């Protein structure tokens with residue numbers, strides 16, 4: 176067994192600063208798949224140490240988003256685990272203990288510089304056209320100066336004493352070794368004056384403490400990853416496997432952002448993209464099993480997901496492909512299951528009650544096959560089904576009257592159809608269709624013309640679920656009532672003219 180095949184411990188470590196971006200959900204999917212593939216654990220850790228960026232409710236929203244995708248963490252908030260707590264704000268003692276260790280070894284140092292001084296240093300650097308960054312003033316204090324500041328009780332932060340020479344290599348699994356010059360790194364803050372660690376310090380301590388084997392994360396973290404590697408080296412800890420994931424890009428090849436449209440995973444779920452379709456679709460952004468296989472079940476993805484197939488370059492979020500996937504997954508659902516998933520949308524649109532009755536459910540189940548073939552997202556269902564549910568209030572004659580006919584010839588044709596339908600021995604789809612087809616010939620009309628007039632008469636719209644199925648679902652009485660109303664509406668035109 177190679178190292179990467181041992182049960183992996185992966186983690187998603189979001190800062191609760193807002194909604195879950197679809198690109199972050201792709202990260203979750205890769206982490207979850209890798210944990211499942213290797214028979215390991217997927218950990219959720221809340222990185223809430225930046226109190227200024229903390230957004231109330233964001234933590235619940237992100238947990239909800241992951242749950243709605245049908246993914247669950249094995250350890251983390253709500254479910255606990257051997258390394259609890261899984262929220263960084265509840266682990267402050269741990270960071271302080273570890274900071275003390277590195278302070279004693281001289282790898283961290285206290286810095287009493289005020290924000291005003293730091294600002295001035297940066298302004299001066301800017302004037303000299305030097306990159307911004309701390310000038311290491313407090314790293315170079317004399318023992319007396321340091322003792323004096325210690326005694327003063329002034330606020331301080333704790334910084335990383337970056338080695339001044341040499342280089343740090345980040346061995347990224349996807350990109351290979353990446354070399355960073357230490358002289359270009361900053362003495363970043365590790366513990367802030369409020370006693371909270373910064374992300375850089377907490378992520379290293381926690382990944383180590385929680386025995387994370389693979390640090391999988393967005394590739395924007397590559398730039399600061401040498402600081403993390405230095406911390407592992409200072410502590411003498413084994414590093415996790417670094418896996419920086421390719422970006423999710425918009426159609427223009429730029430990193431996906433609000434400019435491109437929806438970016439929150441909940442926007443997609445709310446529209447009625449199925450979690451299983453999104454899972455399959457997102458798994459293929461930056462990863463692939465082979466050149467051709469696209470549709471894969473969750474179990475197939477787990478079985479096939481390996482890190483060596485992650486590509487270093489970004490993958491484009493192709494909405495057309497997502498629509499195609501969603502359609503495929505919708506058609507795979509049983510009628511009962513699709514009904515179940517549609518009910519919340521129909522309830523929102525007021526087509527069924529918030530707690531649909533058994534009769535409502537049965538009625539929807541009867542109608543669902545009418546739209547299953549053409550549904551792209553679940554949220555389209557109310558508009559498609561409304562035609563069936565509610566009789567048209569009025570008729571647009573421009574739609575009702577076929578191009579080659581006029582009001583009175585349309586009226587006659589609809590009359591003939593009504594009479595023919597009334598006499599049918601049964602109300603089966605095939606029987607309705609056969610009779611209306613033969614009627615077209617009897618009347619000397621074009622199939623398209625008569626059927627369009629019937630479609631508009633039955634539903635009020637030129638776009639509707641298949642005509643004969645719709646008539647069947649409406650039932651004979653309702654169909655005839657609607658046709659008669661359409662005829663009556665044409666009569667009014669005739670009289671007016």
Ligand code: GLU
Nearest residue numbers: 188189190222378391392
């Ligand atoms: N808290 C970081 C974020 O929100 C996590 C980065 C990481 O996974 O190391 O992006």
